[in-house]
Amino acid sequence: MKNICPSKKIMSKLGKTNAEFELIQEGDKILVGLSGGKDSLTLIHTLKRMQKKAPFKFEFKAVTITYGMGEQVQFLADHCVKHNIPHEIVETQIFEISKEKIRKNSSFCSFFSRMRRGALYRVAQEKGFTKVALGHHLDDAVESFFMNFIYNGQMRSLAPKYKAENGLMVIRPLIQMRERQLRAFVEENGIDAIGDEACPAMRFDVKMPHARATTKEMLAKMEKEYPS
Numbered sequence: 001m002k003n004i005c006p007s008k009k010i011m012s013k014l015g016k017t018n019a020e021f022e023l024i025q026e027g028d029k030i031l032v033g034l035s036g037g038k039d040s041l042t043l044i045h046t047l048k049r050m051q052k053k054a055p056f057k058f059e060f061k062a063v064t065i066t067y068g069m070g071e072q073v074q075f076l077a078d079h080c081v082k083h084n085i086p087h088e089i090v091e092t093q094i095f096e097i098s099k100e101k102i103r104k105n106s107s108f109c110s111f112f113s114r115m116r117r118g119a120l121y122r123v124a125q126e127k128g129f130t131k132v133a134l135g136h137h138l139d140d141a142v143e144s145f146f147m148n149f150i151y152n153g154q155m156r157s158l159a160p161k162y163k164a165e166n167g168l169m170v171i172r173p174l175i176q177m178r179e180r181q182l183r184a185f186v187e188e189n190g191i192d193a194i195g196d197e198a199c200p201a202m203r204f205d206v207k208m209p210h211a212r213a214t215t216k217e218m219l220a221k222m223e224k225e226y227p228s
Contacts, residue, residue: 004083004189006046011053013177014046021160023171024131026056030171031129033120034062034087036076036194039135042182043174044085047133060133061086065119067112069095075192092119121168131169139179143215151211 006014018024024047032047034040044062051058062085064073073089080087094115102111124132136158145157161171174182186193 004045004191006042006049006185010042010046010177010181010185011049013181014050014173017160017173017176018050021171023161023173024050024054024056024058026058028058028131029129030058030060030131030133031120031124031127032060032062032133033116033135034064034076034080035135036064036073037135038182038186038191038193039137039140039174039179041079041191041193042185043133043135044080045083045185046173048083048085061088061127061129063087063120063123064089065094065116065123066091067095067116068093079191088123090119090123092116094119121164121166124168125166129168131171132164133171133173135174135182136172137174137177137179137182139216139219141175142219143212146215146219147211150215 024030030047032040032044034044040062044060047060051060062076062080064076064087066073066089068091077087077089079085092115094112097115098108098111102108120132123129141158145155148154148156158172158175160175161169164170185191
């Protein structure tokens, strides 16, 4: 079995982010949302490595929330068993609920994201976890800032940590890493990752959201013109 080890650069950034924002501390029990994308797969492996290296003890478990649309996620369970990472698959009926609940012209992506996050919070509370970890990275945060600024007239982005309404602490350990770093990690280690094909909105005859795609293009252009 190939030993998967995140690069020193990734682990160094994780350590600095954790020290700056005090995301993971002694005795924490963390539930990690594992969707199977490159971000969440990188997150579980960095946390596994951090457990071995950090001067404090913490526990974590990966949870995959299904939408109830026949997703094939057994490969994620197999991957976690192979690498000795605690994991659970939680089945939901979010897809069926969406057929009645989503209003015409409303955002499919935000509905599914909100429902899956709610299921993740529920599992965390039921099983006594103190924190929920999400795989958002720096590109996500910058895109969110510009989308809020341009489309909502608000200056806000994704926080490294925040307290949810139910009292759970939500953390984003990868928030200072670039998306390309996470993509390189899964590619270099030959890890199978789920892409956009798993998006539930693909099952509906709806116009796909353009705001994030447009923002990505704008930022890529800006970075090319102003690399610093």
